[in-house]
Amino acid sequence: MIIAIIVSILSGVTIVLSRTTNALLSIKTNTLVSTFYNYIVGLLFSSLALMLFKNIGTTFSQNSEIPSYIYFFGGPIGILAVFFSAYLALKIPSLVMTLLLFFGQIVAAIIIDYFLTNTLNISNIIGGILVFIGLLFINQK
């Protein structure tokens, strides 16, 4: 649990750092080409990791209600997120975008967690609201 918490926070660190380096690369090429190389390098390193380390995390049971081919769409819809975030960043203020993105994420996440666990977690809603207000303060100029 504590490791899961730490790596979740770390995933935020790597998101910001990779976003910044990708922006540098896309100046030299364009968003599409730099995203392509981003995934090629990613495939290289994840293959390397697969060969070097023991695969972990297979012990958890699968949610059998959804057909399994749906799971393969995670990668492709990730590209959708990358492209539209880059597009929206030019159209609306980053404060508004950050807040709306998080709003969408947390609403969808609470609904998804509800369907996966069959319990509506009140603390997730309260926590989500606190995080939202926190974001409002952080992004204020």
Next chain:
Amino acid sequence: MYYILSVFIGFVISIMVTLNGELTSTYGVFLATVIIHICAILVLLVVLLINRQSIKIKKKIPLYYFIGGLLGVLTTVFNNYAFPFLGVSLLLSLCLLGQSATSLVLDMFHIFNHNQKTNNKTIFGLILLILGNIVMIRF
């Protein structure tokens, strides 16, 4: 319209983390990460073909510009590992805490030439973010 699209992309991110997490429960963290990258590259190749876009890079680009791919792998591996323990809501809130803290540190030390000022409001916001996450973990 842009606002609705922003919220929609937020939805997409949550769905993505869930699908990748479920893929992990079947194939394990590292194999799932490889599969995610292969699926994404296939779609990207189709898009590149439709746009008749060349993937050749003419200018000389220093190797460290490509480090984003490695960082992207770490993001996916971290998320996939954490998903079964935390669920999507907590995972994404913690991730957002990491993002905000990193942005603040980069701004504070003027790394990557950002010139945003850090003030009491941003610190207060960060404290609220931490509080929100504690509420989600504790209760």
